[in-house]
Amino acid sequence: MLLAARAASAAAAAAPELPPLDATTSLLVVAPHPDDETLCCAGVMQRVARAGGRVSVVWVTSGDASLLDLLLVERAVFGSAAKLRELGARRMREARAAAALLGVPAGGQLFLGYPDRGVTALLGPYHDSAFTSHYTGAAQVPYAEALFPGHPYSGVSLERDFAAVLARVRPTLVLAPSPDDSHPDHAAAGRLALAMMAQRGALAQLRGWIVHGGEGWPSPRELSPGLPLTRAPLLAGAPLASFGLTLAEEDGKLAAVRAYRTQLTILSPFLLSFVRTTELYTAAP
């Protein structure tokens, strides 16, 4: 009985390993905001690129809702709607620089431009009608460099754009946020990826990651490149697969984190604490 219980708990601790990462891999990372792709997945991204596979990132929002960023980077919140759009454009430039360091070609850098802190609303009350961002004042994708500028801020439109990305990338592996992530945009983007992959009968290709994983996590809150990432409190009990980074991949991850100048201003210890010897992934629920 004891042995059986022990075997069951060992099975619960490990998710299926990631599939082989090679020249046939088409990896799609689903990032709710610029920087998430680096924090969650920089190791796997570099491994796929190095093996000759294709790496793409889809950013659901452009991170254009941070008044704190604005205050610290621009030193003002006056005229904030226009300035937040400028911040979104700046974060997209940072994302391109980080992604390029991780082996993502320009053609694989896909911005949808939906509203930061608005993804939950799009998948709920604004599924069929346009939502207006409380931050940028936009009710449609305002960024010329997005995949579909001018698309309305509705759930229907987001689902259509996400489906277009899947059709373009034809991923063999999708790394998306866990619906258990405590940031509402992350949880909502995770539910979206789950629904779209389930519709396609492709859940076996979906793995989850978490960035906002619970109070105080990752611990310690500092750059700790010799330590493995520990299990996030919000994923207690979920089977996890551990992916080990090489030293060069850890260095690459650190360089990509450092490309996010606007975010390092306010979140430096948090961002740097993801540079570890491992990344952890859940299987699709």
Ligand SMILES: [Zn+2]
């Ligand atoms: Zn995020």
